[in-house]
Amino acid sequence: MTKPFHAGRAAHVGVLSARLAAAGMTAAPDALEAKQGFLNAMSPGGEVDLATPTGIGRHWRLISDGLGFKLYPMCYGTHRALDGMIALVMEHDVRSEAVADINVEVCEVQMANLIHHNPQSALDAKFSMEFALATAVIARRVTMMEVADSFVQRGEVRALMNKVRITLLPAGDPTRHRDPPADGVVVSLTDGRRIERRFEEPLGHPDKPVGADVLWTKFLDCTRGALAESEARRLFGMLQNLDQVASLAELPTIARTEAAA
DSSP: OHHHHHHHHHHHHHHHHHHHHHTTOOOOTTTTTSTTSHHHHHSGGGOOOOSSOOOTTTOOHHHHTOOOOOOSSSOGGGHHHHHHHHHHHHHHTOOGGGEEEEEEEEEGGGGTTOOOSSOOSHHHHTTOHHHHHHHHHHHSSOOTTTSSHHHHTOHHHHHHHTTEEEEEEOOOOTTSOSSOSOEEEEEEETTSOEEEEEESSOTTSTTSOOOHHHHHHHHHHHHBTTBOHHHHHHHHHHHHTGGGOSOGGGSOOOOOOTTTO
């Protein structure tokens, strides 16, 4: 539960800081670079490079690197393999009962956070390659609907997780590409066929962008339970054309309940 809390807490601090600054709150102008400032406090051994000009205000990573989107509510280490598995399932109409074995060939760095090989809860399942691939076969997708305790405990899911094997690939040359070498998903079927698919970047990566229809599916999944589909569609459309929105006040908001208020 701590991971989403971190993201929410960071957003909260950002909004609070902006509001405090707007209200007139001040701090030392050299709070970052001072001898007892933030950079020295957070840098190993207090070794801070203050001589090199910063890229703040000049180098915008959103422009140079582009936008990236996580299309699945799972650890990012599963995403390339998920793309391959879902593509195979759809192309060959693979059913769970027809799967004899699944071998995922994956770089060690992709597995760093995938620590749960026999997840018992949805929270653990988010960090499980075995669950990710089993879900891709059974549900032919991975959404918030599948990342649930009840789905994790389904007999069919647990049986298929036991058929997933993980083969670690060598790291390769880190200067060759921003991402590690291609993942491979190899599926052996009960009829003797062997099918496979490889991906170098996951869908949604800046180098492999997706269309608005795919982003809408993800947006709807994230807003389900908070916004009606019509409200979500309106908000999504406005966010896709944010330069045409005169004021943020025009964006739909989630009505607070009396209890929340």
